[in-house]
Amino acid sequence: MSHILDELQARGLIAQHTDLDELRETLDRGPITYYCGFDPTGPSLHHGHLVAVILMRHLQNAGHRPLVLVGGATGLIGDPRASGERTLNAAEQVAEWTGKLSNQLSRFLSFEGDNAARVVNNYDWTSELSAIDLLRGIGKHFRMGTMLAKDTVARRLASDEGISYTEFSYQLLQANDFLELYRRHDCILQTGGNDQWGNLVGGMDLIRKAEGGSAHVLTTPIITKADGTKFGKTEGGAIWLDPTMLSPYAFYQFWLNTADSDVERLLKVFTFISLDEIDEIVAESTAKPFLRLGQRRLADEVTTLVHGAEATERVKEASAALFGKVDPANLDGDTLSDAVAELPSAAARVGMPVVDLVEALGLEKGKGAARRTIEAGGLSINGVKVEHVDAVISDDQVLPGGIILVRKGKKNLSVGRI
Structure with missing residues (x-):
């Protein structure tokens, strides 16, 4: 089973880690239990969370047992940001988001078989933790120098706004999560984003100090573009996984618009295509860049992973319809509406002269010009x-959806809306 570490490294999915040789030996002895935590600081996961989920799935595919932790407790506190204190969300809001994230996460892993995934909520044990228990059972194992030296804490302390004791204490709660899962489920590996390294190591150290146990930590990288800038923003904001916050069509288009220089790395990180096949895709894409084969495969794979094969097919049909390759009448209204959301539009009505609609859409200046285009x-x-x-x-x-596709020439497409 230890070859999974080589696979993860080859895909660029490991940023930092503790003793990798020791972890390899542990994996060789049989399946282990591992976990990754997700705080409900919003109603949906985004593409950054997807990197962590994909790592979890690779480990599960290799036979290991995943625990998906949703932070019903830590979500009430908030992990310190590099700048600015978080606004504490209402308990009812956090509880609602906890349920939504649990449902999202359950789609990405298998909950059947000998290594079935399990969703846990740290509110279950943190809510029972008294102040005395926190200070005596956990706090005594932490040293202020170590806590203050963490990058985010140090930056906040040096800033004008400082850092509250609430956010400063977050690292104790996350460390306790690892300890609790070690005790309850024999969990010996925690994974998470690279920005969580300090918190992850804190949990590992707590297990050693409180239980004399051995545990491991590894992080996924912050994904960047080839030019070094952060990957993953649209004009509308984050790349949400919830279809009500970012439509499957817009999600697909985001991946389809990937730069040639980023395709290989993103195929390795965000898909489960074999490395050999990725080499073939990249070679063919390099030979025929105008076909955008790598981008199409990337968009297909990630959209199918997040939204399912049926949604991906609807998105592809909508794209084809916009280019006149399939009959748009066969599409559902929601998908078609998503596909044309960014196109120029104007009000239309049944019985309206076509030349009037062409003028209203700005495809021609005046009815005379519209008539000449039709002729x-x-x-x-x-x-x-x-x-x-x-x-x-x-x-x-x-x-469907009260839409009329009006095209002038090959490239000028607009939408009449009933």
């Missing part, structure tokens, strides 16, 4: 060429 065969509605200058919008031209 020249340069206008289509829903992929069908408009033959007559006096044509009007008919009922059968209204697509």
